[in-house]
Amino acid sequence: MAIEKTFVAVKPDGVRRGLIGEIIKRFEQRGLKIVGMKMLWADEEFASEHYFEHKEKPFFGRLKEHITSGPVVAMAVEGADSISVTRKIVGPTGGDVAPLGTIRGDLGHMGIKHACEKGKICLNLVHASDCKENAEREIKLWFKPEELHTYKRADEDEVM
Ligand code: UDP
Ligand code: MG
Numbered sequence: 001m002a003i004e005k006t007f008v009a010v011k012p013d014g015v016r017r018g019l020i021g022e023i024i025k026r027f028e029q030r031g032l033k034i035v036g037m038k039m040l041w042a043d044e045e046f047a048s049e050h051y052f053e054h055k056e057k058p059f060f061g062r063l064k065e066h067i068t069s070g071p072v073v074a075m076a077v078e079g080a081d082s083i084s085v086t087r088k089i090v091g092p093t094g095g096d097v098a099p100l101g102t103i104r105g106d107l108g109h110m111g112i113k114h115a116c117e118k119g120k121i122c123l124n125l126v127h128a129s130d131c132k133e134n135a136e137r138e139i140k141l142w143f144k145p146e147e148l149h150t151y152k153r154a155d156e157d158e159v160m
Contacts, residue, residue, distance in 0.1 A: 005035065005076050005148075006083045007129045007138035008090075012070030014125035015039075019107060020073050023126055026089050026103055027077055031155065036076035036139075036148045042068050049141055053134070059121060066121045074142045083135050086128040095124050 010023050028034065042050065047064040054060050077086055091098035094116035095108025108124045116122035129135035139148070 001080045003078065003080055004082050004132065004135065005078045005139055006086050006135040007127075007142060008075045008077050008086055009127040009142075010073040010075075011067060011123075011125055011127055012072060013066070013123040015071055015073060017107075017125070019125060022107065023103055024073075024075070027075075027086065030079075030085065030089060031153075032077050032079040032082055032085065033151075033153050034075055035078045035150070036143045037073065038143075038147065039071050039073050040142075041071045044068055046141075050138065062121045066123075076139050076143055076148055083129060083132060087130060090126050090128045093124060094122055098124075 008027065010020050014020065014023055024034070044064055047067045048055065051060065051063055051067070054063060057063075079085065089103060091102025091104035091108070093104075095104045095110075096116050098105035098108060100106060103126055104124045108122075110123075116124070129138050
């Protein structure tokens with residue numbers, strides 16, 4: 001078990017649907033600590049850097065269009081194994097296949113309208129870094145060092 005930081009963002013579709021609070025709650029209630037948070041509107045250059053691993057993919061242009069279509073709530077999230085734990089809380093990419101109990105499974109499927117239609121960007125509400133290297137890179141990209149905070153959650157003192 002390692003205490004690590006990861007990068008999580010409520011994407012523009014999550015912000016537009018009024019799900020910021022609901023999404024943040026899922027991480028907080030699992031005991032993860034928000035150590036940095038802000039709302040910002042990424043431009044195309046910033047989006048290219050964030051998603052650079054997808055630059056050869058056919059959906060890269062549409063992906064950038066989506067992430068720059070509105071403001072994003074960016075978070076640095078700290079906790080034991082936070083990279084894999086946040087990915088579990090978020091769920092698999094497609095809201096139509098994500099299990100119930102995950103953010104994407106519970107909130108990412110819009111009934112008969114698929115959240116992950118072929119040829120379209122999956123409107124899956126949230127981003128979470130997928131490995132240590134990307135977590136470090138993404139936190140550095142989205143946050144200045146002074147925007148990250150060190151504090152104790154109340155429940156950290158309650159562990160016997
Ligand atoms: N995406 C998509 N179609 C795909 C693969 C990805 O629309 O076939 C979008 C989707 O919004 C996803 C993002 O691109 O969240 C980044 O893709 P990735 O494979 O990194 O998925 P994630 O890590 O977000 O689950
Ligand atoms: Mg990814």
